[in-house]
Structure formats: C-alpha cells, structure tokens
Amino acid sequence: MSMVAFISPFVNDPFALVCQAYKNLYDKPFTAFFDQHEDDDHKEEYGFTHFVEGEIPQIVIFAEHSINVCVETFAHELAHVAVGVxxxxDEIWNAAFDAIFTEYNRLGEELYGKEEGAGDE
Ligand SMILES: [Zn+2]
Structure with missing residues (x-):
C-alpha cells in the first residue's frame, strides 16, 4: 500500500495531538482510517483495531460520530495498539489509555495553554 502523508489543515487538530501523545510514549506502528457504517458490521461500535499476526495494526474510526467522540475512540484504539490485542x-490497557490521555493534555497545555487545552474538562 502506498502511504501518503497528509498535513492537517487545522492548527489544533486533536487527532494529530493524540497521535503525537501516543508517539511520545510508544513506538509501535499503526495505520488509521475513517470509515462509515455501511452495513450492520460493527454497528454498535465507535471504532476498532484490526490485528493480524505479523502485520501493522489498522485502526478504523467510524466518522459519523462527533469529532470529540472520534478523538476519544482514536486514543482508545491507540491504547490497544500500544499494549497488544x-x-x-484490562488494567494494562487502561494504564496505557490513561497515559495517552495525560500526555495529550500535557501537549495541549504546552501548545495552546490551559484555556483552550484539550477541551475535555
Ligand atoms: Zn477497545
């Protein structure tokens, strides 16, 4: 698959910020896609990570939810990538999710100051 690196047009892209938070903590590669619920598969889910032995995990985020929900889902799935399927x-996954969230908030404050921050308060 050819990978094109897009530069976000947003100066405060929360997906880019979550991704950076993840990369500051973990080094396992992943790919991420937005998708739409086109059939009943994964109907109740906000997203999931597709793990195949020996391949780079693929994160799928269902795009019809709000950006806030999608960002949290992205962080949730990155925690799965970080600790493994x-x-x-479990508590290991939960610790990774908390670590990503903490780093996300730290980066947000560093970049935008406390007021605008990550917007999760
Ligand atoms: Zn999960």
Whole structure:
C-alpha cells in the first residue's frame, strides 16, 4: 500500500495531538482510517483495531460520530495498539489509555495553554 502523508489543515487538530501523545510514549506502528457504517458490521461500535499476526495494526474510526467522540475512540484504539490485542480492556490497557490521555493534555497545555487545552474538562 502506498502511504501518503497528509498535513492537517487545522492548527489544533486533536487527532494529530493524540497521535503525537501516543508517539511520545510508544513506538509501535499503526495505520488509521475513517470509515462509515455501511452495513450492520460493527454497528454498535465507535471504532476498532484490526490485528493480524505479523502485520501493522489498522485502526478504523467510524466518522459519523462527533469529532470529540472520534478523538476519544482514536486514543482508545491507540491504547490497544500500544499494549497488544491480548490485553483487551484490562488494567494494562487502561494504564496505557490513561497515559495517552495525560500526555495529550500535557501537549495541549504546552501548545495552546490551559484555556483552550484539550477541551475535555
Ligand atoms: Zn477497545
């Protein structure tokens, strides 16, 4: 697959910020896609990560939700990438999710100051 690196047109792209938070903490590669619910597959989900042995994990985010929900879903899925599929939603996964969220807020404050921050308060 050819990979084109897009530069976000937004100066405060929360997906880019979550991605940077992840990369500051973990180094496992991933790809991420937006998708739409076109059939009943994954109907109840905000997103998921497709793990195949020996391949780079693929994160899918369902795009019809709000950006806030999609960003949180992205962080959720990145925590799965960070700790591996076998941890599901155990305490190891939860620690990774918290670490990404904390780093996201730290970066947000560093870049935009406390007022605008990450907007999750
Ligand atoms: Zn999950």
């Amino acid at each position: 076998e941890h599901e939603h």
